[in-house]
Amino acid sequence: MCYRMLHTITMSAAEEKTHLREEMRNRIAAISASMRAKEDAAICQTLEKTIPVGSTIGGYMPLPDETDIRPFLHTLLKNKHAVYLPRYENATITFYRITSLRQLTMSHMGILEPEENARILEDGTPLTVLVPGRAFDAQGNRLGRGKGGYDAWIMKEKDTGRPLHCIGIGYSCQLVDSVPQEPHDQRMDTVITGTNG
Numbered sequence: 001m002c003y004r005m006l007h008t009i010t011m012s013a014a015e016e017k018t019h020l021r022e023e024m025r026n027r028i029a030a031i032s033a034s035m036r037a038k039e040d041a042a043i044c045q046t047l048e049k050t051i052p053v054g055s056t057i058g059g060y061m062p063l064p065d066e067t068d069i070r071p072f073l074h075t076l077l078k079n080k081h082a083v084y085l086p087r088y089e090n091a092t093i094t095f096y097r098i099t100s101l102r103q104l105t106m107s108h109m110g111i112l113e114p115e116e117n118a119r120i121l122e123d124g125t126p127l128t129v130l131v132p133g134r135a136f137d138a139q140g141n142r143l144g145r146g147k148g149g150y151d152a153w154i155m156k157e158k159d160t161g162r163p164l165h166c167i168g169i170g171y172s173c174q175l176v177d178s179v180p181q182e183p184h185d186q187r188m189d190t191v192i193t194g195t196n197g
Contacts, residue, residue, distance in 0.1 A: 039194025
């Protein structure tokens with residue numbers, strides 16, 4: 001069942017986002033463990049079929065309520081792909097290369113991140129980046145957690161001219177009719193869930 005946006009004269013996009021985040025929190029909490037595992041596996045399989053061999057990948061380490069793409073990251077690393085994961089530094093995202101998921105350390109935000117001495121993503125490198133979110137729509141619009149880290153990073157990287165392909169990743173229940181948008185929000189090129197791959 002798709003989320004129907006609450007349209008009122010006084011409700012701003014920011015307020016609509018707050019309502020939608022709460023709806024998504026409830027939806028994700030209602031997914032059974034077996035269904036989550038099924039969708040996680042389907043998403044990883046779709047990514048393996050979708051991303052060209054040799055691509056440089058920007059991934060993410062999932063939080064407990066996010067799609068688990070770790071099996072896909074393991075496959076990439078086993079096949080010697082260039083894999084980068086984000087570090088959050090002064091409220092901004094920077095991607096660093098990893099060669100093993102064992103190289104990660106826990107940040108103050110409770111997120112596993114690359115070590116500080118890892119190699120930073122070089123300017124101009126074409127990148128396929130996997131972007132978690134709270135909600136997505138068919139136009140590629142994305143709702144994040146409200147901190148704006150990915151939106152700011154994507155905007156900056158596009159401004160530098162980096163060839164960038166953004167893939168939104170989420171469970172099927174996170175697809176909605178319409179995601180409220182503000183000027184800083186960045187659109188995904190593709191959205192992959194456990195049922196639309």
